Each structure stands twice: as structure tokens, then as C-alpha cells.
Amino acid sequence: MTCLNAFGANSRHSRGTIIKHLEDTGVDDKALQHAVTEELEWAPHVDASRIQVAVHDGVVHLSGHVASLTEKKAANRTIWHLEGVTGVRDDIVVQPAEADRHADEELSRRARQVLDWDAIIPASQIGVATEGGVITLSGTVDEAYQRAEAEQRVQHLAGVVHVENRIVIRPRPEVTAEVGKHVRRALERHSELDSSRIVVDVQGSNVTLSGKVPSYTQRRIAENAAWAAPGVDEVMDLLQVSP
Structure with missing residues (x-):
């Protein structure tokens, strides 16, 4: 696992150079770490100097301190779309001024x-x-x-x-009976998703998503789509990111 301050002196490359490197050579942990660092640096409402970034097998680990819960959430969302991110572990601590x-x-x-x-x-x-x-x-x-x-x-x-x-x-029996159909239709409506790669398992009002998606962003889109379906009370996300 490699670690680098998200706004430190070691960040020598331009944002465009880092992103191009990922596209040209494939994603490894070191390159992805630099990409995450650069992305946080560019993110509005995020003080990247207080955030540390580590990457292991595509899973990004964020740590450090921020001034608000809003800033913590923004830092997390900022990196979802980056190529090579398979998961995010957010251990950032909120320390209000x-x-x-x-x-x-x-x-x-x-x-x-x-x-x-x-x-x-x-x-x-x-x-x-x-x-x-x-x-x-x-x-x-x-x-x-x-x-x-x-x-x-x-x-x-x-x-x-x-x-x-x-x-x-609140449980609604007439809706719960159709939960599986509602979730599958919700996934199919998203043009960003290949719903054929996602397996939906329903037990009552609890939904489990499994299968593979090509990016962490799509994983979050699928989870949010499932949550939005009528009758859903719980969503377990077991999706794997596999380009």
C-alpha cells in the first residue's frame, strides 16, 4: 500500500498528465493514488491538504481530518468516477472549527x-x-x-x-410483492448501467445486488437506483467492479 498527502509537495504531475497515464498504461495503485490526489486538489469545498490517500488493489483509503461532514462527503464523491477505483474506505474524521x-x-x-x-x-x-x-x-x-x-x-x-x-x-404488502420487478426496472432505466450484468435477489423488502459493473460510479448508481424502487427497505451491495 502506498500513501501520499493529498495536496503535498510530492504531487508533481499535472492533473491531465495523471489521467492520461492511467488511460495509456492501465491502472496500478501508485498511478491511481496520484489521480485521486490530483482530483481532491481540484475539488471545490475540499481542503485536500488535510486528507491522506492510500490505495491497495484499487480500493482507495481516505484518512485525515476535515472541518465538516459536508466536506467529508464531498471528498468521498469526488473520486468515484476515476478509472481503476474498485472501492472507497472513508476514515476521514470530522473536526469542526x-x-x-x-x-x-x-x-x-x-x-x-x-x-x-x-x-x-x-x-x-x-x-x-x-x-x-x-x-x-x-x-x-x-x-x-x-x-x-x-x-x-x-x-x-x-x-x-x-x-x-x-x-x-413502513412495510406495504401490496408493494413488497413487486419489489424485484421494481428494482430491475429501475436498473434498466439507467442508460449508464448494463443491467444484464447485475443480479437482483429479493427477500421480502430486502434487496441484494451482485454481479459485476465496470466502475465504482456505476456501482453507486445501481445501489441508489435499488434504494429508490418502491417497497425497498434495505439494500446489500455485493457488486464487484470489473472493467
């Missing part, structure tokens, strides 16, 4: 406020608790997108270091 640190009670109050003002979230059905900057969401909603929206809304709050999403989706 002193001015952004708030008491747990205040974070809970702000989280409740943003949920209350979101038109698509049934805020009255969602519980909020905060401990040590970690917000835990609980309760029951009708759709997966409501569960995801609630998490996205509170993770942007200054001072939040992590969001534990324990919201469950």
Missing part, C-alpha cells in the same frame, strides 16, 4: 428545524437525538427518498460529525 461547535441540544434543535421546513419529509414521524455531535434519526416513513432526504438535510448542519440514520420504511 471552534466557531462551528455547538451543544448537542442546539444541534438537535437545528436538525428539528430543518426537517420541519422540508416539504417532502414527514417531520412529525422522525425523532432526533444528538450525542457528541452525532445525530441519530429514528422513526418511520413511507418512502426511501424521505429517509435519504432527512439524512441529507441534517448532515449539512455546521458542527455535525456523523449522522446515524435509523429511520425505517
Whole structure:
């Protein structure tokens, strides 16, 4: 495993040179590490000088410290599309600036406020608790997108270091019976995906994806598509990245 500061003096090559090297010679861990480093350097809202990058067999390991959960998520998403990335291990720690640190009670109050003002979230059905900057969401909603929206809304709050999403989706027997069909159709609708390479296994409202996709980006697209299908309560992603 090789390791390099994401914005350090060792980053001598231009972004274009690194990407071209990957395309011309095939991806190895050292070249991919440089590509990830360069991509983080170019990413808006990410302080790459505080992030370390390591790569082993195509799996990118991010570590270090950032000032917000939003920045941590942005750093993770920035590298999905890079050729050769087969997985991402994100161990970046959120350390808010002193001015952004708030008491747990205040974070809970702000989280409740943003949920209350979101038109698509049934805020009255969602519980909020905060401990040590970690917000835990609980309760029951009708759709997966409501569960995801609630998490996205509170993770942007200054001072939040992590969001534990324990919201469950209310079972609907008439929809659950068609989960497999809904997921397969959702995958087929995405022009970026070759759905014929993806195996969908359904047990009740729980979905398992397996098979192979050519990039990590497509793996995430497939997982998100499955989550968006009606009746899905849980998605296990066992997809392998194999160009």
C-alpha cells in the first residue's frame, strides 16, 4: 500500500498528465493514488491538504481530518468516477472549527428545524437525538427518498460529525410483492448501467445486488437506483467492479 498527502509537495504531475497515464498504461495503485490526489486538489469545498490517500488493489483509503461532514462527503464523491477505483474506505474524521461547535441540544434543535421546513419529509414521524455531535434519526416513513432526504438535510448542519440514520420504511404488502420487478426496472432505466450484468435477489423488502459493473460510479448508481424502487427497505451491495 502506498500513501501520499493529498495536496503535498510530492504531487508533481499535472492533473491531465495523471489521467492520461492511467488511460495509456492501465491502472496500478501508485498511478491511481496520484489521480485521486490530483482530483481532491481540484475539488471545490475540499481542503485536500488535510486528507491522506492510500490505495491497495484499487480500493482507495481516505484518512485525515476535515472541518465538516459536508466536506467529508464531498471528498468521498469526488473520486468515484476515476478509472481503476474498485472501492472507497472513508476514515476521514470530522473536526469542526471552534466557531462551528455547538451543544448537542442546539444541534438537535437545528436538525428539528430543518426537517420541519422540508416539504417532502414527514417531520412529525422522525425523532432526533444528538450525542457528541452525532445525530441519530429514528422513526418511520413511507418512502426511501424521505429517509435519504432527512439524512441529507441534517448532515449539512455546521458542527455535525456523523449522522446515524435509523429511520425505517413502513412495510406495504401490496408493494413488497413487486419489489424485484421494481428494482430491475429501475436498473434498466439507467442508460449508464448494463443491467444484464447485475443480479437482483429479493427477500421480502430486502434487496441484494451482485454481479459485476465496470466502475465504482456505476456501482453507486445501481445501489441508489435499488434504494429508490418502491417497497425497498434495505439494500446489500455485493457488486464487484470489473472493467
